[in-house]
Amino acid sequence: MNVFIVHAHPEPKSFSSALCSTASDHLRASGHEVRVSDLYAIGFNPIASAADFENRKDPNYLVYALEQRHANDTDSLSLDIRNELAKLLWCDVLILNFPVFWFSTPAILKGWIDRVLVSGLVYGGKRFYDRGGLIGKRVLITTTIGGQEHMLSPGGIHGPLNDMFKPLLQGTLAYTGMTVLPPFVAWHVPYVSHAARESYLHKYVKTLDGLDALEPLTFPKLSDFDAQLRPLHA
Amino acid sequence: MNVFIVHAHPEPKSFSSALCSTASDHLRASGHEVRVSDLYAIGFNPIASAADFENRKDPNYLVYALEQRHANDTDSLSLDIRNELAKLLWCDVLILNFPVFWFSTPAILKGWIDRVLVSGLVYGGKRFYDRGGLIGKRVLITTTIGGQEHMLSPGGIHGPLNDMFKPLLQGTLAYTGMTVLPPFVAWHVPYVSHAARESYLHKYVKTLDGLDALEPLTFPKLSDFDAQLRPLHA
Numbered sequence: 001m002n003v004f005i006v007h008a009h010p011e012p013k014s015f016s017s018a019l020c021s022t023a024s025d026h027l028r029a030s031g032h033e034v035r036v037s038d039l040y041a042i043g044f045n046p047i048a049s050a051a052d053f054e055n056r057k058d059p060n061y062l063v064y065a066l067e068q069r070h071a072n073d074t075d076s077l078s079l080d081i082r083n084e085l086a087k088l089l090w091c092d093v094l095i096l097n098f099p100v101f102w103f104s105t106p107a108i109l110k111g112w113i114d115r116v117l118v119s120g121l122v123y124g125g126k127r128f129y130d131r132g133g134l135i136g137k138r139v140l141i142t143t144t145i146g147g148q149e150h151m152l153s154p155g156g157i158h159g160p161l162n163d164m165f166k167p168l169l170q171g172t173l174a175y176t177g178m179t180v181l182p183p184f185v186a187w188h189v190p191y192v193s194h195a196a197r198e199s200y201l202h203k204y205v206k207t208l209d210g211l212d213a214l215e216p217l218t219f220p221k222l223s224d225f226d227a228q229l230r231p232l233h234a
Numbered sequence: 235m236n237v238f239i240v241h242a243h244p245e246p247k248s249f250s251s252a253l254c255s256t257a258s259d260h261l262r263a264s265g266h267e268v269r270v271s272d273l274y275a276i277g278f279n280p281i282a283s284a285a286d287f288e289n290r291k292d293p294n295y296l297v298y299a300l301e302q303r304h305a306n307d308t309d310s311l312s313l314d315i316r317n318e319l320a321k322l323l324w325c326d327v328l329i330l331n332f333p334v335f336w337f338s339t340p341a342i343l344k345g346w347i348d349r350v351l352v353s354g355l356v357y358g359g360k361r362f363y364d365r366g367g368l369i370g371k372r373v374l375i376t377t378t379i380g381g382q383e384h385m386l387s388p389g390g391i392h393g394p395l396n397d398m399f400k401p402l403l404q405g406t407l408a409y410t411g412m413t414v415l416p417p418f419v420a421w422h423v424p425y426v427s428h429a430a431r432e433s434y435l436h437k438y439v440k441t442l443d444g445l446d447a448l449e450p451l452t453f454p455k456l457s458d459f460d461a462q463l464r465p466l467h468a
Contacts, residue, residue: 010281010284046280046281047274048335102405103404108280108345110344114336148463150464157463159400164401164404167336170398171337171398222391228382
């Protein structure tokens with residue numbers, strides 16, 4: 001497999017960083033190819049702006065998604081975006097590795113999503129969900145969180161984790177057509193013992209070895225909706 | 235009222251920007267005080283990092299939330315964060331004004347959330363939801379989106395908008411203790427007529443004039459959970 005890990009933690013000695021390096025070391029040792037974008041280490045720019053386009057379709061009025069399409073068509077995306085996009089298109093498996101900040105990704109990773117998941121290539125028009133541009137790739141979220149599992153379960157104070165992650169799991173990753181695997185979550189990380197962290201790393205290696213056996217999450221299919229995207233079976 | 239608008243759109247001539255200036259002009263003309271942080275205009279840094287703290291509790295290992303608490307206690311948050319925090323604490327009503335990027339905020343606004351909603355002040359320990367640090371303030375999301383309303387409604391292809399916005403509405407804004415008003419949404423913005431946009435601006439002014447009449451969204455209360463945050467009435 002070609003595996004692309006996008007990692008976003010400000011502390012290189014963090015447990016999130018340990019998950020990233022455990023994955024890359026183990027997958028390489030298992031014969032896979034691995035590329036890593038450590039967003040903090042490379043100083044990734046998360047701000048979607050006019051500077052992302054080397055030439056503009058409309059230099060007077062920025063519609064970001066339209067400029068993405070134009071720049072993709074004319075090969076004029078900024079170099080940092082092209083670098084990330086090349087790794088994304090190369091991979092069979094994408095891993096987003098991050099600590100939960102406000103029940104979602106750190107801004108630096110949100111900016112990677114905003115800038116690298118380019119309209120016209122990754123999605124566009126009616127090409128989303130099961131017709132998205134990244135069909136055939138699998139994606140795994142690997143995350144660390146301060147809370148405990150019962151707080152993000154059905155009936156828990158925050159509700160199920162996958163509901164909190166809906167804009168990421170469904171609105172972003174499934175939207176691009178990728179097959180979304182169930183998230184790997186290390187709970188309560190700031191408070192657990194060294195042994196518990198070792199146990200998470202061990203479980204993560206097992207998860208990576210067993211990706212093929214994981215049941216993907218399910219999401220809407222365009223075939224259940226009409227041309228105006230109204231439900232066919234309402 | 236003291237109103238603080240946090241605005242995040244890369245195009246100053248955008249409809250999102252028109253919503254921002256319509257609100258600030260109208261609210262000022264109505265006798266309210268208004269402050270605006272135009273995140274793109276001020277070049278706001280969205281990346282949570284060690285540089286956010288003028289002195290560190292632990293210079294060798296960054297736990298961002300712990301350093302926030304320490305920096306808040308010792309008045310050593312970076313100047314840009316202190317500037318935003320002063321406006322946040324000053325306001326009675328916070329408005330987050332942004333275009334939907336991947337069913338959530340643009341990264342520059344996610345970074346404002348990551349960096350400005352400081353642990354130890356805005357939340358911390360058991361101070362969240364109805365015991366959060368920002369109790370008494372109201373918050374309104376004002377957003378523009380390419381999709382149509384039926385696509386983000388019950389039974390719609392993406393499901394209800396407020397489910398997509400759960401990490402923002404519940405996991406962030408309600409978590410801080412703020413009273414969360416129903417979002418103001420301008421649908422299908424890139425595709426609608428000038429008259430439809432005028433109509434949205436008119437409706438927005440009416441919404442701002444009628445904030446007191448809006449029924450806030452409802453969220454979990456800590457009193458329904460025990461000391462381990464397990465439900466009392468499961």
